[in-house]
Amino acid sequence: MGMVVEQLWQPVPGGSGTYIVELAKALRARQVPVAGITARHQAAPSPREVGLPSMPMRSSHLPRTALYESWNRLGLPRAESILPGAQLIHATTWALPATSLPLAVTVHDLAFLRAPEHFTPRGNAYFSRSLERVTTEASAIIVPSQATADDCIAAGIDAARLYVIPHGVRTRAVTDEQVESFRATRGLARDYVLWTGTREPRKNLLGLLRAFVLLIDEHDDAGDLDLVLVGPAGWGDDAVERELLTRLGDRVHVTGRLDDDELA
Structure with missing residues (x-):
């Protein structure tokens, strides 16, 4: 399985970054064959430094902005060309790879539809295009709550492809x-x-x-x-x-x- 983990190299990975790290750790602990998909980086932190467990990593030849735009506008490069042998692709944020393989997408929320004024015009355009692609291309859409599932249905996503899977929480012992x-x-x-x-x-x-x-x-x-x-x-x-x-x-x-x- 190929998992898009590029969010972890954002200046502020946020809650989505935590989700990716914890999901990768859980999959590796269950011996699921998973590899990370990233953009091209230069002088960037290593996968371990951004919190990922030991796992194969494959990078596109394009830097992040160019890769995301190329995926959304041109349908290239395909995920299977970045990660040969993959059988399933998981887009963990709105960064959806172009692929002919089964595609699972995690939609954390549709905040850009509820409050577009809190996002840049470029961001809203990108999210809207990604939502169109989720609607037409995703085999399965994972959402963390029924509220987000309801928002997705209202936005035109088929309810039969929605799976409500709450985000896990890892507790830490503190004295x-x-x-x-x-x-x-x-x-x-x-x-x-x-x-x-x-x-x-x-x-x-x-x-x-x-x-x-x-x-x-x-x-x-x-x-x-x-x-x-x-x-x-x-x-x-x-x-x-x-x-x-x-x-x-x-x-x-x-x-x-x-x-x-x-x-x-």
């Missing part, structure tokens, strides 16, 4: 001592509400900040509660968001990106 050490290092003396994600408009961080201001202004028992924001900076810059962060002062802790152990 009380590790928790206390982390809290001390980060200055987290009070209880807190945790938000984690990429700071971009569609995540509605502004709505969370406004809600937290209302909470501490209107409820006396919120005096011992902080807000912790975890994650790398994304695109978008909001003056109101900055003003609220300043207003909240030391009640908000911005950690930046954490590794998986710290996040646990």
